Amino acid sequence: MSTRVPVVEKILSANERLAAENRARLDNKGVFxxxxxxxxxxxxxxxxxxxxxxxAGQLNIAVIDGDIATSIDADRAAAAGAIAVQIxxxxxxxxDAAMLQDALPKLDLEKIDVxxxxxxxxxxxxxxxxxxxxxxxxxxxxxxxxxxxxxxPGMYRGVDALIINKVDLLPYIPFNMEYFRRGVELLNPGLxxxxxxxxxxxGIEGWLNWVLEAVRNFGKTR
Amino acid sequence: MSTRVPVVEKILSANERLAAENRARLDNKGVFxxxxxxxxxxxxxxxxxxxxxxxAGQLNIAVIDGDIATSIDADRAAAAGAIAVQIxxxxxxxxDAAMLQDALPKLDLEKIDVxxxxxxxxxxxxxxxxxxxxxxxxxxxxxxxxxxxxxxPGMYRGVDALIINKVDLLPYIPFNMEYFRRGVELLNPGLxxxxxxxxxxxGIEGWLNWVLEAVRNFGKTR
Numbered sequence: 052m053s054t055r056v057p058v059v060e061k062i063l064s065a066n067e068r069l070a071a072e073n074r075a076r077l078d079n080k081g082v083f084x085x086x087x088x089x090x091x092x093x094x095x096x097x098x099x100x101x102x103x104x105x106x107a108g109q110l111n112i113a114v115i116d117g118d119i120a121t122s123i124d125a126d127r128a129a130a131a132g133a134i135a136v137q138i139x140x141x142x143x144x145x146x147d148a149a150m151l152q153d154a155l156p157k158l159d160l161e162k163i164d165v166x167x168x169x170x171x172x173x174x175x176x177x178x179x180x181x182x183x184x185x186x187x188x189x190x191x192x193x194x195x196x197x198x199x200x201x202x203x204p205g206m207y208r209g210v211d212a213l214i215i216n217k218v219d220l221l222p223y224i225p226f227n228m229e230y231f232r233r234g235v236e237l238l239n240p241g242l243x244x245x246x247x248x249x250x251x252x253x254g255i256e257g258w259l260n261w262v263l264e265a266v267r268n269f270g271k272t273r
Numbered sequence: 274m275s276t277r278v279p280v281v282e283k284i285l286s287a288n289e290r291l292a293a294e295n296r297a298r299l300d301n302k303g304v305f306x307x308x309x310x311x312x313x314x315x316x317x318x319x320x321x322x323x324x325x326x327x328x329a330g331q332l333n334i335a336v337i338d339g340d341i342a343t344s345i346d347a348d349r350a351a352a353a354g355a356i357a358v359q360i361x362x363x364x365x366x367x368x369d370a371a372m373l374q375d376a377l378p379k380l381d382l383e384k385i386d387v388x389x390x391x392x393x394x395x396x397x398x399x400x401x402x403x404x405x406x407x408x409x410x411x412x413x414x415x416x417x418x419x420x421x422x423x424x425x426p427g428m429y430r431g432v433d434a435l436i437i438n439k440v441d442l443l444p445y446i447p448f449n450m451e452y453f454r455r456g457v458e459l460l461n462p463g464l465x466x467x468x469x470x471x472x473x474x475x476g477i478e479g480w481l482n483w484v485l486e487a488v489r490n491f492g493k494t495r
Contacts, residue, residue, distance in 0.1 A: 123423060174395070192416065195313055203394075219445075
């Protein structure tokens, strides 16, 4: 008697297929990768600058910068010491796995420990397009207001760590941290968060340690 | 001898056709309409609250609030005294003309002078979907940073007035107003701007006068 075992196959969309290819390539080269997502102006580039500067000598970090126009962000990342590649999306509101696939050959992955992909500033669309990176990081910021988790649930639901940037502005802005955190916990229970200020550098240490630890764990398991 | 005159017809996309229908309906009812666009947290809802409160008694203002989830913004607009209708886009990153067309019957347009449509918080996608409103208003904010015109040119290019919100935070944030304005001027020469703070109310008067004047001109010309 033969038993038929149903094979469960996930039908991958074109983007998911390319994302899987990107992941395999990064795994193969031993590059730990992060997808930075946020509203415009929340501090993605500032966090990249801080991360690259503070971890110089410990990690080789490359940055792929997605923007609709200009190379302002890639220039800033390069000035901070990263190997930086620019993707101009030509109007597109998010990066997708194909864009990352096109950009990867511009980097010598053998020499890189960590790849940070800076997505387009947008709290909606990037959440729907996995790139193949290992972890997704959301950068929220105090001036955006404490209601953002409730209003952009798709983004808050899908990330692996949350930066709460610009805490130096807390004295000047009404922001109910408990209300904010309640929303986050509702959507993404147990999500690790780093309240910090890229400007004053308050709280940066915790984030840097998380990156170092994540890279160590990645080295152990792959 | 017969002369054939070539008729130039603009092929309207589905969205543009519906937008034109919306415009005709608003014109017909004498409702002056504004499309508020901005990043998440720039202050669209705060500006609506201020506008509705300060112009109460002079103008009947209705608000249609577009959000991915929740009715937080519509509730705030209603609390400020507006007739408020909520559109939940169910994940969509922008409003389109069809959504506005569905929402309009929920308002008694005969009794309304001004309709403010609050778009989804997004500096990219809403720029590509005209709704049929008379004017597009972009709300920028100081904490977003002074490079936003350069990085989101599509949005800055297409609007009829620009609010620069949260000027009360200027002492605490590095923001080069001249660099910002140069970018705006490059993309949208002569664009009328209103630096203001919804929180401190500094500069609000200029914006309110612009609305009153725009409503008067609308009454004269239609």
